[in-house]
Structure formats: structure tokens, C-alpha cells
Amino acid sequence: MDAIxxxxxxxxxxxxxxxxxxxxxxxxxxxxxxxxxxxxxxRLQMRMGPMRVGPHGLLQPIAxxxxxxxxxxxxxxxxxxxxxxxxxxxxxxxxxxxxxTIPSSPTIMLRDLELGLLYVIAFSVVSIVGLIMAGWGSxxxxxxxxxLRSVAQLISYEIxxxxxxxxxxxxxxxxxxxxxxDAQSTTPFILLQPFGLFIFFIAGxxxxxxxxxxxxxxxxEIMGGPFIEYSGAHWAIFFLAEYINTFLLAALIALLFLxxxxxxxxxxxxxxxxxxxxxxxxxxxxxxxxxxLRIDQxxxxxxxxxxxxxxxxxxxxxxxLFYGWPNWALSGLNLVLLVGVFAASYRVMNSKTRxxxxxxxxxxxxxRA
Amino acid sequence: MLNxxxxxxxxxxxxxxxxxxxxxxxxxxxxxxxxxxxxxxxWDKDYEEPYCVGCMVCIRECPTQCMSATMMxxxxxxxxxxxxxxMVEDFEINLGRCILCGICVEVCNFDAIVMSHEHEISTYIxxxxxxxxxxxxxxxxxxxxxxxWLPPSKIAKTPGIAPSDSGHSGDNGDxxxxxxxxxTEEDPE
Numbered sequence: 001m002d003a004i005x006x007x008x009x010x011x012x013x014x015x016x017x018x019x020x021x022x023x024x025x026x027x028x029x030x031x032x033x034x035x036x037x038x039x040x041x042x043r044l045q046m047r048m049g050p051m052r053v054g055p056h057g058l059l060q061p062i063a064x065x066x067x068x069x070x071x072x073x074x075x076x077x078x079x080x081x082x083x084x085x086x087x088x089x090x091x092x093x094x095x096x097x098x099x100x101t102i103p104s105s106p107t108i109m110l111r112d113l114e115l116g117l118l119y120v121i122a123f124s125v126v127s128i129v130g131l132i133m134a135g136w137g138s139x140x141x142x143x144x145x146x147x148l149r150s151v152a153q154l155i156s157y158e159i160x161x162x163x164x165x166x167x168x169x170x171x172x173x174x175x176x177x178x179x180x181x182d183a184q185s186t187t188p189f190i191l192l193q194p195f196g197l198f199i200f201f202i203a204g205x206x207x208x209x210x211x212x213x214x215x216x217x218x219x220x221e222i223m224g225g226p227f228i229e230y231s232g233a234h235w236a237i238f239f240l241a242e243y244i245n246t247f248l249l250a251a252l253i254a255l256l257f258l259x260x261x262x263x264x265x266x267x268x269x270x271x272x273x274x275x276x277x278x279x280x281x282x283x284x285x286x287x288x289x290x291x292x293l294r295i296d297q298x299x300x301x302x303x304x305x306x307x308x309x310x311x312x313x314x315x316x317x318x319x320x321l322f323y324g325w326p327n328w329a330l331s332g333l334n335l336v337l338l339v340g341v342f343a344a345s346y347r348v349m350n351s352k353t354r355x356x357x358x359x360x361x362x363x364x365x366x367x368r369a
Numbered sequence: 370m371l372n373x374x375x376x377x378x379x380x381x382x383x384x385x386x387x388x389x390x391x392x393x394x395x396x397x398x399x400x401x402x403x404x405x406x407x408x409x410x411x412w413d414k415d416y417e418e419p420y421c422v423g424c425m426v427c428i429r430e431c432p433t434q435c436m437s438a439t440m441m442x443x444x445x446x447x448x449x450x451x452x453x454x455x456m457v458e459d460f461e462i463n464l465g466r467c468i469l470c471g472i473c474v475e476v477c478n479f480d481a482i483v484m485s486h487e488h489e490i491s492t493y494i495x496x497x498x499x500x501x502x503x504x505x506x507x508x509x510x511x512x513x514x515x516x517x518w519l520p521p522s523k524i525a526k527t528p529g530i531a532p533s534d535s536g537h538s539g540d541n542g543d544x545x546x547x548x549x550x551x552x553t554e555e556d557p558e
Contacts, residue, residue, distance in 0.1 A: 289380040345370040
């Protein structure tokens with residue numbers, strides 16, 4: 001009996017300490033992401049970014065965080081009280097709990113789950129509920145618009161993500177993230193699945209709502225969408241969840257395609273963070289380059305391009321695995337798909353029929369007729 | 370999609386470029402030579418006195434009435450050291466009211482007032498930008514040294530020196546020492 005008690009005592013203590021450490025590390029990572037984003041976007045626009053607080057503005061995110069937490073937390077009269085208060089938690093808790101199973105090296109992770117990839121995807125879908133709760137609970141037109149947009153966008157882009165993740169799981173014969181990384185010990189999946197990475201990257205950007213897919217909180221159209229009525233600490237939680245999700249997407253791409261923590265000379269964790277941070281900088285680069293999509297373009301991209309292409313990729317990979325063709329056949333087929341998509345998009349973009357010529361008739365002709 | 374790659378390349382190029390930001394309070398951008406800042410009074414180095422004689426022409430012409438001055442007898446004239454019979458005793462410009470129109474400079478008969486390069490007028494106190502004679506002279510002297518300023522009337526009267534666009538000679542092309550009766554080196558101090 002005592003043994004059981006001490007066992008469970010240890011267990012709970014471990015869980016508490018682990019979650020607390022995870023929260024601390026993630027908060028620090030978010031602060032670093034904010035700084036990197038502002039600095040990088042600044043350099044991209046030939047500005048300097050934050051320079052005043054601390055050397056090269058290093059303490060700027062901390063100052064921002066203090067400002068956010070000490071701000072007044074306003075709740076408008078007309079909001080749906082429970083839904084309004086719960087929404088940040090419903091968004092934040094799943095995106096935080098996903099990190100329980102994300103390994104940053106073979107030993108550094110809280111729980112080694114057999115169905116890790118399923119767990120990650122299942123929990124990332126929950127955040128949709130948080131977003132629509134925030135939009136609906138605010139009882140604000142922009143909030144509702146943003147909430148509905150987020151549902152439309154996230155549900156559509158969930159499909160290609162799941163299918164590509166399934167393809168990877170098929171190749172690794174496992175849903176366990178450690179096993180998936182082990183399966184890439186000879187060749188990382190970026191070489192076998194460049195097309196899969198392409199789809200996963202684009203759909204993932206849409207899934208975490210980074211620009212150019214940030215239509216559900218588009219500041220210039222609907223002024224923050226679901227987050228419009230939030231301020232202070234509650235808004236800070238949304239912000240935290242958003243950046244944690246961005247970092248999660250980068251970590252997933254690193255784990256599923258770039259061979260996780262594999263790399264020469266440096267320790268595992270260092271390699272993992274190098275890969276993840278470079279991917280994050282790639283996201284910020286995209287953010288600084290591309291304008292936001294319209295909602296019909298966004299849905300068109302998901303349903304007309306990414307969903308069928310991800311299924312095509314899935315079938316091709318399944319065939320290769322079923323008939324036991326060599327690896328180079330798989331990467332060759334994938335490259336063919338990638339090049340084909342590029343060529344097709346080039347033809348569509350440059351086709352003469354795409355923009356119908358305006359047939360302007362002079363006014364006097366109209367009068368005569 | 371190729372266009373997207375082109376866009377990424379462009380932003381990559383701008384990322385590599387040096388930022389154009391000037392960190393303002395630590396780093397001041399230079400103004401153009403012909404920049405018209407606040408009016409200031411010039412200093413005659415030949416006689417070590419201001420050019421201004423306090424004739425009040427500028428004050429009468431000023432559209433915003435931001436200036437005032439008083440005139441006095443020049444003590445140096447009695448001793449025969451200066452040809453100016455009168456000189457300015459006190460001069461005040463309310464720079465917060467000045468609209469930088471430059472009329473005072475145009476009407477001045479003695480080359481005594483210039484539009485200087487001063488343009489930062491923030492102060493911590495109300496009416497902090499009422500510049501008095503000593504401050505105006507300081508501003509003017511700084512401007513003269515910065516621009517190698519010559520009195521426009523002198524430039525106009527002297528053949529052989531092409532009057533520059535801006536009304537005062539440029540850097541060092543033609544030496545200003547040829548004109549003046551006494552050079553700056555002979556001045557006391």
C-alpha cells in the first residue's frame with residue numbers, strides 16, 4: 001500500500017514538475033520568437049526593429065509581457081460570460097498539452113506516447129472550438145466573422161495535414177514520434193517526400209494562421225477577429241497560444257521531415273532547436289513577403305489543390321510501399337509531382353484566358369444600336 | 370508560384386541590405402545646405418560686433434510679429450573703432466511663433482539676419498523658445514562657421530567671385546579672404 005502511495009506520489013510530483021518546466025520553457029521560447037519576429041521583419045523592411053529596451057531590444061518582449069499582464073482586463077456587458085472567459089483556456093490548453101509528447105531529443109520529453117502523432121493532430125483540432133467560442137462569446141460582428149472564418153479555414157486545412165501525416169506514418173510504420181525520427185536515420189523524409197513537405201508546409205501555415213493565411217484575425221479587415229474584445233492577460237493567452245502553435249508546426253516539420261535531432265558534431269537538442277528556429281525564421285520570411293489571401297482563394301487552394309494533391313501523394317506512396325519499390329522511385333515520383341504542380345500553376349497564372357479582355361464599346365456605337 | 374519565389378528573393382535582398390533607420394536622439398541626420406531653419410543673427414568678425422543695428426525693418430515686416438528689438442549707440446563708434454553708429458541692444462524672437470517665411474532676411478539692409486540650420490526647438494518649459502540676443506548670435510555664428518558664410522551684399526558688390534545660388538559662397542572654391550579688408554586670423558581672440 002505504501003509502495004503504491006509513494007509511486008503515485010512520485011508520479012504526480014513528476015507530472016507537476018514536468019508541466020511547470022514545460023510552461024516555463026515554452027514561455028521563454030515565445031518571448032524569443034516575438035523578438036526574432038520583430039527583428040527579422042524590421043530587417044526585411046530595412047528597419048532595425050526594437051532597439052531601445054536592453055541591448056538590441058532584447059528585453060522588449062519582456063516589457064511587452066509586463067505591459068500586457070498589468071493592463072486592465074475588460075469584459076464588455078453584452079458578452080456571453082462563461083464562453084468568453086473559457087475561450088482563451090480552450091485555445092491555450094490543447095496547444096500547450098501537445099508539447100507533452102513532442103521530443104526534442106531521444107530522452108527529453110514528458111511522455112512517450114505510442115499514438116503520438118494522432119494525439120498531436122487530435123489536440124490541435126480542439127483549438128478551433130476555442131476560436132469560435134471567442135468569436136461567438138464576444139457577441140461582436142467582427143468576432144463572429146472571424147470565428148466562422150477560422151472554422152472554415154482550419155477544418156479545410158486539417159485534411160491535407162492529416163493525410164500527409166498519415167503518409168509519413170505509413171512510411172515509418174508507426175505513429176510514435178520517436179519511431180518516426182528513428183525511421184529517418186538513413187534518409188530524412190524530406191528527400192523521399194519533398195512534395196509531402198510542400199503540402200504540409202502550406203497547410204500548416206494555414207493551420208496556425210500565419211500570414212498569408214491569417215484571414216481569421218486579419219487586422220486590416222476584421223481587426224483581430226475572435227480576439228477583438230479581449231485585452232490584457234486574456235489576450236496575452238491567445239497570443240501565447242498562437243506562438244506556441246507556430247513553434248509546434250516548426251517542430252513537427254523538423255520531426256517528420258528533417259530527421260528530428262539528427263546531425264553531426266553538436267548535441268541532439270541543439271540540432272533540434274537549430275532546425276526548428278530556422279523553420280520559424282522561414283515562416284517569418286513568408287510573413288514579410290506575401291499578402292493575405294482572400295477567403296475564396298483560401299478555400300479554393302485547400303479544396304481544389306491541397307486536398308486532392310495530398311490524396312494523390314498518399315496513393316503514390318502507398319503503391320510504392322505496397323510493391324516494395326526502392327526509395328529513389330519514391331523520391332523521383334514525388335519530385336515529378338512537385339514539378340508538375342509548379343508547371344501547372346505557372347500555366348494557370350500566365351494563361352491568356354485567365355483575365356478576360358474588356359470589350360469596351362464606344363458610346364456612339366451603343367446609341368446607334 | 371514562380372512569382373512567389375521571385376517575391377521571396379526580393380525580400381531576401383532587402384534583408385541583407387543595411388537598415389536606413391537613424392536612431393534619432395543619438396544620431397542626427399544632416400540637413401541640406403539650403404535648409405531654412407529658424408532666423409538667427411550674424412556676427413561681424415571684422416569688428417567683433419553683430420551686423421545688426423536694430424533698425425527694426427524685420428520687426429515691422431514680420432507677418433507673425435514674433436520679434437522685438439531695441440537700438441542703442443555703439444560705444445566702439447565713439448572710439449573710432451567701428452563704422453556703425455548704432456547697434457542692437459536687445460533682440461528677441463519667439464521661435465514658437467515664427468513661421469520660417471524668410472521675409473526678415475529679405476528685407477534686412479545689413480546682412481544681419483539669416484535663416485540658420487536650427488530646427489529642433491523642443492523645451493521643457495512654456496515659452497522656452499524665446500531666443501534672446503546672445504542665443505540668436507550663437508545660432509548665427511554656428512551657421513556662419515558651418516557654411517563659410519559671406520555677407521550677400523559683399524558677394525554682390527565684388528567682381529570676380531561668382532555669387533553662389535544660395536546667397537553665400539560654397540565651401541572653399543574661391544577664398545573668402547581676398548574680399549575682406551582684414552582677415553580672420555588678425556582678429557583678437
